[in-house]
Structure formats: C-alpha cells, structure tokens
Amino acid sequence: MTNNPLLSKRIQTTAVTLFLVWIAAFVLLFYYTLNLNWFASAADSLITNILLGFSCLILGTVLKFYQPKRELVLFVIILSLVLAAAISFISRFLLSSIFVHYLTYTSFLTFSLPFRFMILFVFLAWCAFANVLWYRLEEQSETQVRLFTAKNLAKEAELNKLRHQLQPHFLFNSLNSVYALTIVNPKEAGTMITKLASFLRGTLKRDDEVWVSVAEEMEYIQLYLDIEKVRFSHRLNLDIQIEEATLDLCLPGTLLQPIVENAIKFGLYNTSAPVLISIAVKVENHVLKISVQNPYDPEIKSAGGTGFGLTAIRRRLYLLFADTELLQTNSLEGNIYLTTLKIPQQYDQNDTH
Secondary structure (H helix, E strand, O other): OOOOHHHOHHHHHHHHHHHHHHHHHHHHHHHHHOOOOHHHHHHHHHHHHHHHHHHHHHHHHHHHHOOOOOOHHHHHHHHHHHHHHHHHHHHHHHHHHHOOOOHHHHHHHHHHHHHHHHHHHHHHHHHHHHHHHHHHHHHHHHHHHHHHHHHHHHHHHHHHHHHHHHHHHHHHHHHHHHHHHHHHOHHHHHHHHHHHHHHHHHHHHOOOOOEEEHHHHHHHHHHHHHHHHHHHHHHEEEEEEEOHHHOOOEEEOOOOHHHHHHHHHHHHOOOOOOEEEEEEEEEEOOEEEEEEEEEOOOOOOOOOOOOHHHHHHHHHHHHHHOOOOOEEEEEEOOOEEEEEEEEEOOOOHHHOO
16 A cells, blocks of 8 residues: 555645645634634634544545455445544534633534534545545556566566577587588588687677677677588678668667578578578668578478577567567578568667667
C-alpha cells in the first residue's frame, strides 16, 4: 500500500488551505444564518471540523493497513457510522460544557444533533470510499509496474541467453573447421587457431555490449572472414560494400556473424569452385539495411545444420522491435540466395551501448 492520500506532500498545502476555508465557511454560516455570536460560531466550527479531520486521518490509516476482502462496503459503512457518532457526541459534550449558559446555542446544539450525525456520516463514508479507490488504483498501478518490470527482465534474460548461445554455436563450427584443416594443411590450421583466438578474445571484450556500431560489427565480421579465408583460401571471394553514413549506426551485437556463416555454409560447403560472397551495408529511411548474397546449387543438398543461427536472430529481433519481418530470406535469379537484415534507427544511439 502507498501512503495515505490525505498525507501526500503534493496536496498537503492545498488540503490545509481547503480545511481553513471549510472552517471559515461554517463560521459564517452559523453567524449569519443561525444568528449565533462569533465566539459560538467559531468554537462550533473549529471543534466539529477538527474532530472530522482527525476522523478522516483515522479512516485513511485503517484502510491503508486493513481492507477486508469480503464485505468491504459494510465495513466502511460501520466504521463511518462509529466515527460520525463519536464526533457528534464528543463535540456536543465539549460545546455544551463551554456554552452551558448560552441557552439559545445549547437548544440549537441539541436540535441539530441528528442532522450533524447524518452530514458527518455522509462525509466520512465519502472519505472512506475515496481512500479505498485511491489504494486500489495505486495497488493496480504497482502491480502493472511489477508485471512490466518482470516482462522486461524476462526479455533481457532471453536476449542474453540467445546472444551467449551464438558464441559456442560459432566456436563449435570453427573447431570443426580447424579439425578439417589439420588433416589437409597443418600449417594453415595453426594460423587459423591464432586468428580464432583473436576473434574469441574480441568476443569476450564486447560480451556486455548489447548494441554496437556498424564499424565495430564489421571489424568483428572481418576477423571471422579472415578465419574462413584461411580455411577456404582462393575459393572464398568477398565483395564488401559499406556506406560511410552507416558506420556510426547501431545494431545488436553478434547479430551479423551467423548470417555470414550461413552464406558461407550454403555457398561453399557443397562445391569446390570459387564462390563470391557479397555483403552490402546501407541506410534507407532511417533503417539500417544489411544484405548478404551467396550462390547455391538447388540440386545439391545443403550442408546439415540445426538452423539455430537464423532462428536466434529472428527471436532477438522480435524481442527488441516486436517485428517479425526484419530478417528476410529470398532466392533470386541465377541461384543467388539473399538474406536481408533491417535494423530501425529510431532509438537514441547514445543509450544503446
């Protein structure tokens, strides 16, 4: 439960001002309407309204710590009745003691007791239900905040899980490549291990970076391509085109490497001929667009795989942007396989690192 709304610092000054105006209004009402003297009017208004204000505080405090799940309305009505009766009789006792010789006022006090009780009851009941509504709304708001926070934590946990799963996914594939290379070219295998160590060292350094710039990601991709170049030598040809305007744009870290790995797998694993892998990075309508092309032979079964890389990318993009169309794959004329990645740039890039 939150603090009593009547004690909120934001409305404390306003509440005090309204309370004083309320007291003054009753003083004028008693004086001009009922022809009581100023002292009796002021005393009646002060004593009755101070008791009323104190009762409102009691109501707020009780409802802050205790609200029955059943029969809440009955509980509020009974509590308001008790407090209204208490105010009526306490104020009558005090005022009768003060103005014992003022017969006109004491007669008015006795006559007005039932009306006072009804007015006090209605006011206290309204105050009680206002407190109940306030606390219920605040509780609902806090529940929504907790739910939103829990969803964000779950999303961040899944993003981190997917991001960290991509690293061993690549590592296992690279180790398989090293193993294959040790059989045919042990010297090059040593070079590949060295480059792989540099690549993994860079991966550890940027492990906590959810977002990276295009320049950083392409430097990371270049290390990966150097490793693949060692393995495939002259068979792997690259055409990398990066618009200068994209270098400072951002994308989720470790997102592009599985796409490039997929292109190399489909383009090179089932052929001994030279293959051209094309990577184009540009910006269109505030959207970073990265295209990766590779040739493929539709008659030859592609190399086996779990399909985890592209699936993980789609899931990460959906968690970040709630969009399932940011990663697209298409087959073009001439047996060219095109993978297109789109990253909206509407976010403040200074907050993404």
